[in-house]
Amino acid sequence: MSVHDRSWRVIPLLAALIAAPAAARAQGAARADSLGWLAGCWQLSVGTRVVDEQWMAPRGGEMLGMSRTVAAGATREYEFLRIYARGDTLIYAARPSGQPPAEFRATTVSAREVAFENPQHDFPQRVGYRLQPPDSLVAYIEGTAGGKRRVVSYPYRRVECPAQEALKD
Numbered sequence: 001m002s003v004h005d006r007s008w009r010v011i012p013l014l015a016a017l018i019a020a021p022a023a024a025r026a027q028g029a030a031r032a033d034s035l036g037w038l039a040g041c042w043q044l045s046v047g048t049r050v051v052d053e054q055w056m057a058p059r060g061g062e063m064l065g066m067s068r069t070v071a072a073g074a075t076r077e078y079e080f081l082r083i084y085a086r087g088d089t090l091i092y093a094a095r096p097s098g099q100p101p102a103e104f105r106a107t108t109v110s111a112r113e114v115a116f117e118n119p120q121h122d123f124p125q126r127v128g129y130r131l132q133p134p135d136s137l138v139a140y141i142e143g144t145a146g147g148k149r150r151v152v153s154y155p156y157r158r159v160e161c162p163a164q165e166a167l168k169d
Helices: 003-033 162-168
Strands: 040-046 049-055 062-071 074-086 089-096 102-109 113-117 126-132 136-145 148-159
Touching (some): 049 148, 102 126
Antiparallel strands (some): 040 049, 062 074, 089 102, 113 126, 126 136, 136 148
């Protein structure tokens, strides 16, 4: 085989390397779009405490979400959330009430689970969601706080979104 024959093998490899950054961006956007199972309204109710979490359907390669915790008729916590692709990695960006914003990088993305990590964050260092068909979702946060390992689970059930409830009245 001559040198010229081998050069034809190199050209497709070079083309693939040049196209890789664009393919990585497209893969990241597609992965954000693959989290459609998270879209909708979810609720956890224990005594007078109600936690509502709502996710908009994926559009434009990202998802927007929010949560609110109400106890004894008063809002105790709220959070604004965004899942989007940065390069070929999904990012979970959280803006919790009374705390600075934080970002977590995806470590698990599947048809029924997504998990994000930020080892430098105080607590949690890991945030995740696991779909449990037909109508349940377990959200969880975990990590180390004060030298102790903590795991907090939020077993949500799917509910109608509040705007839809308001339209019925």
